Amino acid sequence: MLYGHPKIGKSTFCSQMDQPLFLATEPGLKALSVYEVQIPDWPTFLNACAEIAKGEHSFKTIAIDTIDNLWTACAEYVRDKMGIQHESDLGYGKGWTLVRNEFSRAIRKLSFLPYGLVMTSHAELSQVKTRTAEITKAVPTIPKTGRGFIIGLVDIILYAESMETNEGEVRVIRTKPSEKWEAGDRTKRLPAVLPLDYPTFSDAFHNQQDEGEDQQ
Structure with a gap:
């Protein structure tokens, strides 16, 4: 999953x-x-997922842009199906559970197909309480119920942001978790910071993989 503020270059990265x-x-x-x-x-x-699953195409990567809006579409579908105005109308968290189950079933099925899967999300600043303080943390804007599922599903969570350097403003991706942002790399192949540039990301990922294979 790749998330960041609008217009920072997420779609270009995926393209x-x-x-x-x-x-x-x-x-x-x-x-x-x-x-x-x-x-x-x-x-x-x-319907698109069903067509992708047939394999009658040459695509190798599926990019959901954005996963935030897809969650909203899923929630609207479930509400219409159940004849309710809001997920809370069913009580005891049942509405939220129905949305999560419908969403996770489809995304998990898509993730099992033999293609790369990348999901983009916008970023928001959230107030998070720790045992000693309250901090501001950048997180994906998909609601918590969907966010928990996505974070548990993906191997890599990238946070894209702009940062000031001596050479001016640069756009980077964060790959390691921090109190200030949500990120992670289960593959352990990536450095903590990379330019927001897919060829550079790909080189870092595959070079580290090759080094690991050589050591074996």
């Missing part, structure tokens, strides 16, 4: 991956030369 197909839940790809399927609602997403 440089191996033969990507964008499942676009919001506009914003017109400046990029990519293949996309517009996803205005949950049934359209399910």
Whole structure:
């Protein structure tokens, strides 16, 4: 998962991956030369997944851009199906559970297909209480219920941000967890900070993999 503030370059990063197909839940790809399927609602997403699963295509990477809007589409679908106005209308957390189950079932099924899967999300600053203080932390904007599932599913969580250096402002991705942002790399192949540039990311990932294989 790659998340960051709008217009920082998340879609451009994903467009440089191996033969990507964008499942676009919001506009914003017109400046990029990519293949996309517009996803205005949950049934359209399910239909797209079914077509992808057939394998009658040359795509190697599936990019959901953004996972935030896809969660919203799933929630709308479940509310319409159950005839309710809000998830809390069912009581005892049942509405939220139905949304999470519907969402996780489809995403998990997609993740099992033989393609790379990347999901983008926007970032928000959240107040988090620790035992000693309250800190401000950057987290994906997908609601907590969906966020917990996604974080448990993915191998790499990248936080994209702008930072000031002696040479001016640069855009970077954070790969390691911090009190200030949500991030993580279960593969343990990536340095803590990289330029927001997919070729550089790919080189770092695969070079570390090759070094590990050589040591074995």
